[in-house]
Amino acid sequence: MPDRPEDGRSAIWGGRFAQPQDPRFLAYGRSVQWDARLAPQDIRGSLAHAQALHDAGVIDDAQAQALRDGLEAIARSLSSGEGLHTLPQDEDVHGAIERLLGPAGEYLHAGRSRNDQVALDFHLFCKESGEQLAGAVRELQTAILRQAEAAGDALVPGMTHLQEAQPVLFAHHLMAYFWMFERDRRRMLWAAAQADRSPLGAGALAGTGLPLDTMATAKRLELAGIYENSIDAVSDRDFALDLGHAAALCALHLSRLGEEIVLWASRPFGWIQLPDAFASGSSMMPQKKNPDAAELLRGRAGRVVGRLVGLMLVLKGLPLAYVRDLQEDKEALFEIVDTLREGVLLSAALIDAAQFTPPGVPQGDLMLATEIADHLVRQGVPFRQAHRLVGQAVRLATTQGGSFLNLSEAEWLAISPHFTAPALAELLDPLRAVARRAVPGGTAPQRVREQIAQGHLALQG
Numbered sequence: 001m002p003d004r005p006e007d008g009r010s011a012i013w014g015g016r017f018a019q020p021q022d023p024r025f026l027a028y029g030r031s032v033q034w035d036a037r038l039a040p041q042d043i044r045g046s047l048a049h050a051q052a053l054h055d056a057g058v059i060d061d062a063q064a065q066a067l068r069d070g071l072e073a074i075a076r077s078l079s080s081g082e083g084l085h086t087l088p089q090d091e092d093v094h095g096a097i098e099r100l101l102g103p104a105g106e107y108l109h110a111g112r113s114r115n116d117q118v119a120l121d122f123h124l125f126c127k128e129s130g131e132q133l134a135g136a137v138r139e140l141q142t143a144i145l146r147q148a149e150a151a152g153d154a155l156v157p158g159m160t161h162l163q164e165a166q167p168v169l170f171a172h173h174l175m176a177y178f179w180m181f182e183r184d185r186r187r188m189l190w191a192a193a194q195a196d197r198s199p200l201g202a203g204a205l206a207g208t209g210l211p212l213d214t215m216a217t218a219k220r221l222e223l224a225g226i227y228e229n230s231i232d233a234v235s236d237r238d239f240a241l242d243l244g245h246a247a248a249l250c251a252l253h254l255s256r257l258g259e260e261i262v263l264w265a266s267r268p269f270g271w272i273q274l275p276d277a278f279a280s281g282s283s284m285m286p287q288k289k290n291p292d293a294a295e296l297l298r299g300r301a302g303r304v305v306g307r308l309v310g311l312m313l314v315l316k317g318l319p320l321a322y323v324r325d326l327q328e329d330k331e332a333l334f335e336i337v338d339t340l341r342e343g344v345l346l347s348a349a350l351i352d353a354a355q356f357t358p359p360g361v362p363q364g365d366l367m368l369a370t371e372i373a374d375h376l377v378r379q380g381v382p383f384r385q386a387h388r389l390v391g392q393a394v395r396l397a398t399t400q401g402g403s404f405l406n407l408s409e410a411e412w413l414a415i416s417p418h419f420t421a422p423a424l425a426e427l428l429d430p431l432r433a434v435a436r437r438a439v440p441g442g443t444a445p446q447r448v449r450e451q452i453a454q455g456h457l458a459l460q461g
């Protein structure tokens with residue numbers, strides 16, 4: 001392999017420079033430590049571009065064959081782990097691969113700039129990453145579905161303001177996460193589709209002057225289309241922000257799930273028994289079993305959102321067309337994609353292995369207050385009045401052990417003649433309360449079973 005350290009004069013762009021690059025700038029400007037990760041995409045793009053050059057008659061059979069052989073050899077050596085050690089002397093992955101190609105590489109860059117080249121690599125990466133993340137989210141959804149099925153008709157206190165509000169099926173609560181992640185999965189696939197086009201042919205910005213069939217190249221790369229505008233093609237990073245946004249929302253959802261797992265694992269809740277494999281101990285308190293995994297899911301959302309905001313700020317106010325600021329895109333998105341993928345897969349494994357212990361809701365619990373008010377409404381009492389009457393019953397019950405069961409028949413009837421013993425027997429049963437919430441999307445067992453069936457269907461699409 002020829003040795004061509006990119007010190008400026010000897011860089012791929014070195015012809016017009018008399019002085020070497022200052023080592024401080026060399027180090028500051030180098031991106032190969034990050035973008036080496038794009039080597040597989042870069043090689044795929046170069047194979048397609050070499051074919052386009054050959055098809056256009058810009059290079060001959062032998063040159064095309066030499067490029068193919070060279071690129072495939074580099075791909076092999078990179079995937080076997082060799083070759084990477086030769087990259088640190090280069091400015092970026094594009095220069096590195098061209099250097100590794102040797103004399104054959106001298107023909108490759110016709111009709112192409114690193115501006116459309118890096119944009120293509122990044123499109124390919126974002127498309128693959130969106131699809132992979134969607135697959136990871138699917139695993140999490142599958143784990144949630146399984147646990148929702150296993151939970152059957154078990155009840156938990158549904159919360160508002162983190163205060164006990166109304167009984168709900170635990171499966172219903174879990175399924176709320178399923179649908180949040182279903183939207184995430186759809187957004188990731190949508191983001192992958194936003195990256196599904198090729199900027200090649202844009203050249204530096206104005207479009208190449210060589211007769212390259214850019215649509216054929218896009219097809220060869222299994223990309224759905226090309227850009228309408230070469231300046232947009234090299235300047236656009238919207239597709240990366242789309243993926244970043246899909247990932248940031250998913251990270252927010254993971255953080256909410258993480259927070260709930262932390263709560264559920266605490267003694268006052270006790271809704272989840274964390275498997276040892278996903279818990280940590282204390283260095284001092286021998287009895288502790290801490291939900292660190294869930295805490296990290298909650299905490300790491302900051303990284304994903306922060307990286308997205310950071311990338312948006314890089315893009316803010318940039319002039320057209322390519323500017324070097326755009327180099328900052330990769331490190332940000334790599335961290336977003338990696339952090340999220342690890343978080344999603346960790347949650348899937350944790351949910352799958354967890355044992356849920358929904359506490360149920362006792363007969364006569366104050367969470368049934370709305371049922372009792374609804375009963376008065378069915379008897380023709382205006383709701384606001386019903387609310388006040390049941391409020392009186394709640395006030396009385398809180399001085400008598402906090403349960404409606406402790407109120408006497410006389411106390412009920414003194415509040416309203418509609419509070420007969422047979423009516424109350426119905427109203428104070430939490431299972432009947434949930435069964436009544438049979439609106440589509442409600443927590444009635446029948447509706448939740450339908451919801452789980454819809455969930456299975458959604459995952460097939």
Ligand code: ARG
Pocket residue numbers: 031035092114115118322324326327328
């Ligand atoms: N390393 C650069 C990047 O990631 C590649 C493109 C450089 N182009 C240029 N004209 N300096 O954006």
